Amino acid sequence: DAGWTVLILSSTTPVARQVFAALAFAAITLTALLLAAANIHLRRRRLNERLQMQESAKAELERRVAERTEELVRAQSELIQASKLAALGQMSAGLSHELNQPLAAIRSYSDNARVFLERGRTDIVGSNLSAIGELTSRMARIIRHLRTYARKEPTTMGPTSVNRAIDDAIGLLQRRIDEAEVDVTIDLPRDLTVIGGEVRLQQVFVNLIGNAIDAMGASPRRAIRISGRDIEDRAILTVTDSGPGIAPENLASVFDPFFTTKDVGAGLGLGLSIIYGIIKQFGGSITARNAPGGGAEFEIVLVPATATLESAA
Ligand code: ADP
Numbered sequence: 001d002a003g004w005t006v007l008i009l010s011s012t013t014p015v016a017r018q019v020f021a022a023l024a025f026a027a028i029t030l031t032a033l034l035l036a037a038a039n040i041h042l043r044r045r046r047l048n049e050r051l052q053m054q055e056s057a058k059a060e061l062e063r064r065v066a067e068r069t070e071e072l073v074r075a076q077s078e079l080i081q082a083s084k085l086a087a088l089g090q091m092s093a094g095l096s097h098e099l100n101q102p103l104a105a106i107r108s109y110s111d112n113a114r115v116f117l118e119r120g121r122t123d124i125v126g127s128n129l130s131a132i133g134e135l136t137s138r139m140a141r142i143i144r145h146l147r148t149y150a151r152k153e154p155t156t157m158g159p160t161s162v163n164r165a166i167d168d169a170i171g172l173l174q175r176r177i178d179e180a181e182v183d184v185t186i187d188l189p190r191d192l193t194v195i196g197g198e199v200r201l202q203q204v205f206v207n208l209i210g211n212a213i214d215a216m217g218a219s220p221r222r223a224i225r226i227s228g229r230d231i232e233d234r235a236i237l238t239v240t241d242s243g244p245g246i247a248p249e250n251l252a253s254v255f256d257p258f259f260t261t262k263d264v265g266a267g268l269g270l271g272l273s274i275i276y277g278i279i280k281q282f283g284g285s286i287t288a289r290n291a292p293g294g295g296a297e298f299e300i301v302l303v304p305a306t307a308t309l310e311s312a313a
Helices: 013-118 122-150 162-179 198-215 271-281 305-312
Strands: 158-161 183-187 193-196 223-231 234-241 285-290 296-302
Touching (some): 013 162, 013 198, 122 162, 122 198, 158 198, 158 305, 162 183, 162 198, 193 198, 193 296, 198 223, 198 234, 198 271, 198 296, 271 285
Antiparallel strands (some): 158 193, 223 234, 234 296, 285 296
8 A cells, every 4th residue: 555566585496496306207207108118119019029920930830730731641542542452462363363254254155156156056156145245244344343443533522322332342352252152231222322432432341341251261150241321411331240350459459550460461450540541531430349249340420422412402
């Protein structure tokens, strides 16, 4: 009210100190934050690098697995082929006999026919010629079985006739079956078709029937029963023989490669392991057991071709 102006002067040092302290704090915090951010960035980069390395290691691993799988498949199909050719070698004596027999018969039928032709007995000549015709079809059948069997089949799969595979296998082994006086019974629906390959399925039956014939060598009754049925989405095939069966302690090993109870030279122990591989390729399974009446029984479960057609539809 009196018109005075009052000035109060005080020192700015405490304020400056506070400002300095605040600035210093801010600078330290900022530096710490920057360091933390740099650290995080660095870690993230390292993590990314590591992930990338893992990613490429995984890709490399996958590539190698694919490569090895391919090698394995190739090796397996080579093995399948090699064992088939070995079996063919074993069969060759019997097969040449089987071809020689009708050849000799054709020879004598034609010799006779010439004689009868000179005598004007055309009726006999006619029947000789039909006999020759039948014999040549028999030879053609044997050769067809051989050709199918020896063929190297690609690993692809498709609908395959079980009836035909069994027929072809028996055709190839006919001589051994006859010689060993084995009674073969086949119990199949008219047209049982599974997913697989013709040659490989034939090989499965050649090996199973061959083993059964071997096993029944000393048995008083020699019989093989092959049956197949289609149950919903599974085709079940069994091959049972009347031999001594498989010793219980061997049941778990019969599918192992090189497992054999046969004499040296008589068996390599590869037959069942090859069958196992083929059935696996077909997406099926095979088991060995002893039948209730004695004798070995092999059960194969495969995918029926009709099931896949239905599911595709
Ligand atoms: P190999 O016939 O060369 O011995 P496999 O792998 O075909 O090789 O068979 C392995 C073994 O399984 C045979 O040595 C035999 O002991 C047994 N085996 C296979 N089939 C039969 C069978 N039908 N009856 C009894 N034993 C069998």
